[in-house]
Amino acid sequence: MSETSSNDREAHAFAGALTGRTALVTGATRGIGRGIALALGKAGARVIVTGRGETNGQAVVEELRQYSGGGFIAADLTDDRDVDSLIPAVLDQYGDLDILVNNAGIDADNPFLEHPLEDWRRVLKVNLEVPFRLSQAAARHLVAKKRGVIINISSVYGTVSTAEAGSYAASKHGLNGLSKTMAIELASSGVRVNVVAPGLIKTDRTEDIWGAPGFDIAARMPVGRIGVPEDVAGAVVFLASDAADFIHGHVLTVDGGRLIR
Ligand code: NAD
Numbered sequence: 001m002s003e004t005s006s007n008d009r010e011a012h013a014f015a016g017a018l019t020g021r022t023a024l025v026t027g028a029t030r031g032i033g034r035g036i037a038l039a040l041g042k043a044g045a046r047v048i049v050t051g052r053g054e055t056n057g058q059a060v061v062e063e064l065r066q067y068s069g070g071g072f073i074a075a076d077l078t079d080d081r082d083v084d085s086l087i088p089a090v091l092d093q094y095g096d097l098d099i100l101v102n103n104a105g106i107d108a109d110n111p112f113l114e115h116p117l118e119d120w121r122r123v124l125k126v127n128l129e130v131p132f133r134l135s136q137a138a139a140r141h142l143v144a145k146k147r148g149v150i151i152n153i154s155s156v157y158g159t160v161s162t163a164e165a166g167s168y169a170a171s172k173h174g175l176n177g178l179s180k181t182m183a184i185e186l187a188s189s190g191v192r193v194n195v196v197a198p199g200l201i202k203t204d205r206t207e208d209i210w211g212a213p214g215f216d217i218a219a220r221m222p223v224g225r226i227g228v229p230e231d232v233a234g235a236v237v238f239l240a241s242d243a244a245d246f247i248h249g250h251v252l253t254v255d256g257g258r259l260i261r
Helices: 003-013 031-042 054-064 080-094 117-145 166-189 204-210 229-240
Strands: 022-026 046-051 070-074 099-102 148-153 191-198 251-254
Touching (some): 022 117, 031 148, 117 191, 148 166, 191 229, 229 251
16 A cells, blocks of 8 residues: 555545544654644544644644644653643643543663663653653543543554663553553543554654665565554544544554564
């Protein structure tokens, strides 16, 4: 399937499925998060974009205008004050929240023996502690209204690992485990929690991999192409929709068949 037909499929299959819902997507100023924000918008949701880059964030909000609109809230998720104020700001400024997508994530490749503690703490904070804190704050609102969806963006490195990925793999394995516990505890309150676990997706962050001389896509990917943000976004829209009403605590791998080899 070409990248274009993948986009078309995601745009049409769930048109209107999220009408009337309000979604917050972290790290939505670029890459996978931007793709998720636009796909949720196409499905009818009002989408609140958050991230550090005001210019990029406002550009995504501008793109969302053609759908159900949304807005931008600046937040640096390494700053505790921004983390604590984010969900209250959404509720205060937009009056509601139905869908939280914890997408923002970072990595810091280091050989285990030389892995600096500060890198470990930064990666674990953004990738695991922040989703915990935002989910807790959002879930208090969702439990009270007895409906809502939380989707955490993990990675295939939440299931397997590779050299130099110690902090990243630990954070994503942890995020999968946290999500399953949240799903168990929140299911009876009408709140669904699931995980989307991408394989290699073409974004700025991964350019050092797919842009490297001699990078052989076919050798790595059974499907024969690298993923695009819309591939991940389609899975998120499905899990956010009522079509996924009976799906709780699932880790949905979106990797072009990479892990089955
Ligand atoms: P990216 O670097 O292109 O985008 C990450 C986003 O998170 C950006 O908008 C960035 O501004 C934001 N972010 C990072 N640190 C932040 C902070 N302190 N405060 C606020 N925002 C912050 O990355 P991406 O490739 O789009 O990855 C998005 C998510 O998908 C991450 O959780 C990543 O682990 C996961 N993922 C990506 C791939 C891939 O191949 N690209 C594969 C598996 C999982």
